[in-house]
Amino acid sequence: MSPPDGWDADELARAKRLAARVRAGDDRASGAAQIFAARAPGRVNLIGEHTDYSGLPVLPVAIDRSTIVAAAANAAGEIEVANADPAWSSRRFAIERRIPPYQTGDWANYVKAAIQGVIDRFSARSNWRGASMVVDGRVPPAAGLSSSAALTVSTAMAFMALNELELEPLETATMVARSEWYVGTRAGGMDQAASILGRRDHALFIEFDPLRVRAVKMPANAVLVVADSREIADKSGTVRAEYNRRVVECTLAARILGRALKLDGVTILGDVVRAQPGWNAADLVEKLAAAAPARLDAALKEAANLLGVSQSELDAELLGEGSNRIALDTKRPLEILKRARHVLSETERVIHAAEVLEAGRLDEMGKLMNASHQSLANDFECSTQRLDGIVEYARRGGALGARLTGAGFGGSIVALCDVADADAVIESIDRGYYAKLYPGAAPENWRAVLHAGAGASVIDLRANA
Numbered sequence: 001m002s003p004p005d006g007w008d009a010d011e012l013a014r015a016k017r018l019a020a021r022v023r024a025g026d027d028r029a030s031g032a033a034q035i036f037a038a039r040a041p042g043r044v045n046l047i048g049e050h051t052d053y054s055g056l057p058v059l060p061v062a063i064d065r066s067t068i069v070a071a072a073a074n075a076a077g078e079i080e081v082a083n084a085d086p087a088w089s090s091r092r093f094a095i096e097r098r099i100p101p102y103q104t105g106d107w108a109n110y111v112k113a114a115i116q117g118v119i120d121r122f123s124a125r126s127n128w129r130g131a132s133m134v135v136d137g138r139v140p141p142a143a144g145l146s147s148s149a150a151l152t153v154s155t156a157m158a159f160m161a162l163n164e165l166e167l168e169p170l171e172t173a174t175m176v177a178r179s180e181w182y183v184g185t186r187a188g189g190m191d192q193a194a195s196i197l198g199r200r201d202h203a204l205f206i207e208f209d210p211l212r213v214r215a216v217k218m219p220a221n222a223v224l225v226v227a228d229s230r231e232i233a234d235k236s237g238t239v240r241a242e243y244n245r246r247v248v249e250c251t252l253a254a255r256i257l258g259r260a261l262k263l264d265g266v267t268i269l270g271d272v273v274r275a276q277p278g279w280n281a282a283d284l285v286e287k288l289a290a291a292a293p294a295r296l297d298a299a300l301k302e303a304a305n306l307l308g309v310s311q312s313e314l315d316a317e318l319l320g321e322g323s324n325r326i327a328l329d330t331k332r333p334l335e336i337l338k339r340a341r342h343v344l345s346e347t348e349r350v351i352h353a354a355e356v357l358e359a360g361r362l363d364e365m366g367k368l369m370n371a372s373h374q375s376l377a378n379d380f381e382c383s384t385q386r387l388d389g390i391v392e393y394a395r396r397g398g399a400l401g402a403r404l405t406g407a408g409f410g411g412s413i414v415a416l417c418d419v420a421d422a423d424a425v426i427e428s429i430d431r432g433y434y435a436k437l438y439p440g441a442a443p444e445n446w447r448a449v450l451h452a453g454a455g456a457s458v459i460d461l462r463a464n465a
């Protein structure tokens, strides 16, 4: 039987090397032990940025760069995990009902997040098989390409396979998306869904609540140039604080709009949109502007008054409690109107983008991507000078559209190009951006033409020996 799509000869060879390491490193896993390899790709988002945690649609592609985890059962009932990259040291931890996290920023917290997610999903089970695992990540980290989702998805799938557990892909995506909250980011579910449901040569129109996906064929003449600004979007530090702040701002906008429109049970902007068939962004933004000041104090006093709830109740609901509590810098006000304007207008752009991409209207797709970047820079305030610069060079080189991709605050940009123009776009970025910031350096590893690739899957390495 041939392995699932995505497992080409190189990926299989990688998996076999990792399996050899699993065997060599753990005599309990030696000999005939069953070894699984899970492969999960990163993703690049074409459009629909900072909409997923509002339950609103996104349009990413899974990319042809992946993380592979090889895993064998061990009798110790523990997780032992090594990384093929010696920069990340090995970790070992017990499988418990509540797995305590390592220090913030530790790579293996994503492994713990995945294992915890599976344990929580199958909470009736108690006899877990431990796993000896070796990880090889080829999705560039901190570049907006979701290396974290590639790691959590591959770990969760390998651990489930060892424990003879199976879920539908949509269910796995929901489970892993939620599990990443373990690392303290209140992310939506885009990355995990894209990694699991990716399809070769297709973008994915993903909707939430409930999660559903429609594959949108990429026109044959379209290519994606992804370029890393090399400004580190460090998800465990200040970027996490900014990201979580945006989540709070969007949630508040939703609650205020819900109240103004007399809707029950609104917690995210997606609830508002779904309750208003025929909605449009401009009208909703106008309603919000009429209902509340554009900015509210971060101590949540005004917001609590507007919503008719106590400040402490609102605080607990929005920021959470315990170790995962969001710490808000209260010196700056919360931007309600601008954030909502981005999310709602971006939602219109995503819906439109899926249509024009499907119809092969690449010029229009490019314009939507440019408008998205503008909105992220002005209203969502998550671009940087460097991201704006690299986007500009991509456009000057002939890209049909270019924008930051992922959370922003650094990381990568994505440019949509006609296949005939890809070299010129890369050349423009090399000369205008990399050569000026990194004179004399070779930029080959910093930018690439990426292709929409297959989603995650697990293979039994004995069957594919």
Ligand code: NG1
Binding pocket: 048, 049, 050, 051, 052, 053, 144, 145, 146, 148, 149, 180, 185, 187, 188, 189, 190, 191, 405, 406, 407, 408
């Ligand atoms: P990146 O920065 O690519 O990890 C993050 C979130 C996504 C989504 C985007 C913004 C994580 C793990 N992922 O992506 O869910 O909200 O930002 O659209 O935080």
